[in-house]
Amino acid sequence: MRISELSTQAGVPVATIKYYLREKLLPEGERTSPTQASYGVAHVQRLGVIRALVDAGVGIAGVRKVVGVLEEPPANPYDLLGAANAAVTPVVAADIDLSAATALLERMGGDAEKCFPDQVAAVAHALAALDRAGFTVPERVMDAYLVHLSAIAEAELAATPDRSIEDAVRYVVLGTALVEPLILALRRVGEQVAASRRFGPSGG
Amino acid sequence: MRISELSTQAGVPVATIKYYLREKLLPEGERTSPTQASYGVAHVQRLGVIRALVDAGVGIAGVRKVVGVLEEPPANPYDLLGAANAAVTPVVAADIDLSAATALLERMGGDAEKCFPDQVAAVAHALAALDRAGFTVPERVMDAYLVHLSAIAEAELAATPDRSIEDAVRYVVLGTALVEPLILALRRVGEQVAASRRFGPSGG
Known part of the structure; x- marks a missing residue:
């Protein structure tokens, strides 16, 4: 799906998604053209986790640690x-x-x-x-x-x-x-x- | 006791005590001269409550409500x-x-x-x-x-x-x-x- 659909499905504004991409909290989508990328269910799930943590008052540094644990679990x-x-x-x-x-x-x-x-x-x-x-x-x-x-x-x-x-x-x-x-x-x-x-x- | 001793006993800076007085979170001391007031044990206790709430992340509006309950309990x-x-x-x-x-x-x-x-x-x-x-x-x-x-x-x-x-x-x-x-x-x-x-x- 495109970033606009990801935004709709996850209930997260496109600008915020781009911020998470820049901060590497969200993995890059699969490039489909120089200006477009395709996103999947894993991105929707990851956005759900990030938003939930942010809503719970966890700062970006904490979110980054959680993402780190999710990506490289001990x-x-x-x-x-x-x-x-x-x-x-x-x-x-x-x-x-x-x-x-x-x-x-x-x-x-x-x-x-x-x-x-x-x-x-x-x-x-x-x-x-x-x-x-x-x-x-x-x-x-x-x-x-x-x-x-x-x-x-x-x-x-x-x-x-x-x-x-x-x-x-x-x-x-x-x-x-x-x-x-x-x-x-x-x-x-x-x-x-x-x-x-x-x-x-x-x-x- | 004077405000300086109250500050020492409660472990709260004088400027902060004056702020709480202005905000009416702390009752006025007893006037002993136009520029001095005397404070008692009740002030030390109240400051303990205020600091504890602030430390626990309660905002000034919340502290004000707690003080209200303490002063006029239902x-x-x-x-x-x-x-x-x-x-x-x-x-x-x-x-x-x-x-x-x-x-x-x-x-x-x-x-x-x-x-x-x-x-x-x-x-x-x-x-x-x-x-x-x-x-x-x-x-x-x-x-x-x-x-x-x-x-x-x-x-x-x-x-x-x-x-x-x-x-x-x-x-x-x-x-x-x-x-x-x-x-x-x-x-x-x-x-x-x-x-x-x-x-x-x-x-x-």
């Missing part, structure tokens, strides 16, 4: 997960006290030294922000986070497709970044459902 | 939760198909009509972004999200402090917005722990 599944995670994880300053984060990880059954440093640092940063606000997560609530987020992670991992490496990368990358808004939205709705159950629908 | 706990949630929830376009989101809510034991529209719309937007990316959450994984996020929400609600309305507002507002980075970070770490358990630490 062979070991654990490294694959790490590369995919890293691609969509903002780099945070690592000069932070990791002890509280490390202790939480141990309670999840993990080992901070075997985890990717950015992920442990992200936990430490989240804890530090709560501290700065003078907010303490009640112990029973923290227990609930550790138990139920571990269970979610196990379910996600168990469902990783093993048909092809492309499928697995796609699942991990998109599942990590794009599912986050869903998880947060479901938690907030869940809080309302719980509140409505406890306090009745509305006062006024 | 009487009904359910409305309180809604106001607090709304204060830290970005407004999303509501012209979106809510049917899939409504169905998920029912599976959580909730009723979309009793939930705040922005929250239901947020679920719908998250689902639409996944759709656009061509990503389907496997059914068993979606089940895990619904079950475990409901359990997290119940635990959070059960721990809402009832000593004072200020405590409850503070808990709900900060607990909603500030805990999100922790939840996302713990999920990602949880995925690594699960992957390491399944595939061994690293290949290379």
Whole structure:
């Protein structure tokens, strides 16, 4: 198909597609004349991934990393997960006290030294922000986070497709970044459902 | 204390404190002379809340809403939760198909009509972004999200402090917005722990 049809099918303006081509986020189409190229289903899919990441707030540098993982997926599944995670994880300053984060990880059954440093640092940063606000997560609530987020992670991992490496990368990358808004939205709705159950629908 | 000491205690520059005063996010201090005012512990706490929200990516308009809730908390706990949630929830376009989101809510034991529209719309937007990316959450994984996020929400609600309305507002507002980075970070770490358990630490 021509670029105009690709634009229609993917719902992405032609100028934006050209920008992605220049940035090498999207592979070149097959040249059919000096001024025209032909695009296929793979381009539509790739545009879907790019737009979804951009919509989820991932910057161009992050999109570039995801595209890199999609184009050259690592062979070991654990490294694959790490590369995919890293691609969509903002780099945070690592000069932070990791002890509280490390202790939480141990309670999840993990080992901070075997985890990717950015992920442990992200936990430490989240804890530090709560501290700065003078907010303490009640112990029973923290227990609930550790138990139920571990269970979610196990379910996600168990469902990783093993048909092809492309499928697995796609699942991990998109599942990590794009599912986050869903998880947060479901938690907030869940809080309302719980509140409505406890306090009745509305006062006024 | 003077503004300079407030600045030191709260770790916020004097110029920023003056900006918050002008924006009425921070109440005026007690005048001690035409050019000086005295600040107390309440100012330190309020600055902690403001900085934490700003650090968590909440804009000034959102901070203003949270401050409004803190200063005039609604009487009904359910409305309180809604106001607090709304204060830290970005407004999303509501012209979106809510049917899939409504169905998920029912599976959580909730009723979309009793939930705040922005929250239901947020679920719908998250689902639409996944759709656009061509990503389907496997059914068993979606089940895990619904079950475990409901359990997290119940635990959070059960721990809402009832000593004072200020405590409850503070808990709900900060607990909603500030805990999100922790939840996302713990999920990602949880995925690594699960992957390491399944595939061994690293290949290379």
